[in-house]
Amino acid sequence: ERLSDNLFWDGAAFTSATEVFNTATFTDPDWTYPLDAAALTDGISYTVHARATDDAGNVETSPTATFTVDTSAPTTTITFPVDSTSYNVDGWNDGCGTAAVGDICGTATDSGSGVNIVQVSIERLSDNLFWDGAAFTSAAEVFDTATFTDPDWTYPLDAAALTDGVSYTLRAQAKDKAVNANVGIPATATFTFDTTDPDTTIDSGPPDPSNSTSATFTFSSNEGGSTFECRLDSILEVDFATCSSPKPYSALTEGSHTFDVRATDPAGNTDSTPASQTWTVDLTEPVTTITSGPPDPSASTSATFEFSSNEGGSTFECRLDSILEVDFASCSSPKPYSALTEGSHTFDVRATDPAGNTDSTPASQTWTVDTVASAEPAFTG
Structure with a gap:
């Protein structure tokens, strides 16, 4: 019986509104009945009724078995790390929302039998070795089992296991609960572990001394995608503010001024030695x-x-x-x-x-x- 519409198999298709018992092949004590998978519909449940009649004509009460056809593969996503992104230690540890704990995470769903298991592989691209559950030592891909609480999965990977300046590729795949498990196409994310501070350079600025009350600075970082913070005439950390190049100033007073700028790279590392320029605004004529x-x-x-x-x-x-x-x-x-x-x-x-x-x-x-x-x-x- 096809439970989606309560139609019964008539020997060729699910067309009968009343129950039909089709004769099976019997070789004592086993019986078989042909039913091609092509006749079944993905995501639909069916109930099989089987009954035997003895030589005296007695008919047993039908035992039943209900099953579901599941031919759809589960879908896996990677929430963290984000593809084509760089991380430092803090960014890595905070990625899945578990502060100071390094892990990777995502989701897995299956519209049929449900997700049974999620597995992950991690490849270190500098030498193409895979994580074996304890270290990057395997030349062959290894899928380790993640913790799965529907629909979320997590897998622990401490920042200490990662190497500065090296990129990694994560693959995550789910298997469903079907007897012949469907394996989803793995989700993939490549990320870079970066714990090195960027180097900030002031490319141009006012002459020293200058007779202008305005000044414009241009600056850059040795790491693409960096953001910048600037401050003027201060040594206080709180006086750094987001800025971009070029950075103009106006209405400067006569006397000495100091401009500082620091870069923060895409991984979140901030230059601990900001670039600095000191110059003097001199508005007084000589005698x-x-x-x-x-x-x-x-x-x-x-x-x-x-x-x-x-x-x-x-x-x-x-x-x-x-x-x-x-x-x-x-x-x-x-x-x-x-x-x-x-x-x-x-x-x-x-x-x-x-x-x-x-x-x-x-x-x-x-x-x-x-x-x-x-x-x-x-x-x-």
Whole structure:
């Protein structure tokens, strides 16, 4: 009897609404009756009634057996680890929600007879050895039995068994409760165990010193997929905040500033030695001083000027006998002039400090070149 619709086998198909007893082949004491699996439907239960009639015509009460046809394989999923993901020790131990306990986990379901067993294999890809339940020593794939509480399965795998920088492939398969067990297509996840901190690099930043109240930093990690945290002018851990490259700052005050940035790789490892850059914002103009020059007046057609700045590392620009900005030209101390014409001359010099601030009030000296000899006094008497 097919229990889904209560129809009986008539010898060729399930079409009879009333019970039909078909004659079996009997070779004392065994009997057989042909029933091809093709006549049965997946997921349906059936009840077999068998009865014997003796030579006197007595008919026994029918014994019964109910069975279910199950040709569907169970389905397995891997919840943790996630495929193509990296993990450090903490991430590994917390993966299945059991803090500080390393395990892998997932689900298994079967719409027919139900899941009977879940098995897992773990391959270390650096040498293609498989986990044998205690270590990675087997050259052949080994499926170990997981703990199954419908629909969840777990299998213990301590982080101590994994090697830094090595990838692994996990396969999980379920078998159902059918007598000839259906084995599902294994679920697969490949992951990498990574306990090494990334290395953070500042690729560009402001000059030191700088005369700008803005600054922009670009930075990178030696591990792709890293995220970043930045902080400015602090040594406190709590002042690190999520950031991305480039990172701009504005409205900076005059004085020294320090920028720190650290990367966290996809496995959750954070650079313990953040990249750092210190620079000074200098908004103050230098003061230029002429320390020596020609006497005024001077009988010489040559002149030499010496000058200095109150800020070390300054550069200088000089001009002679002009009020035009474009006539300032790079110069250094001492600055000589020759072939000067008779008359008044004006020398200007201005300093630019290392931050790029230029003295807006150049130092200046005016003198007169007088090369005409005085007339001899005339005497009469």
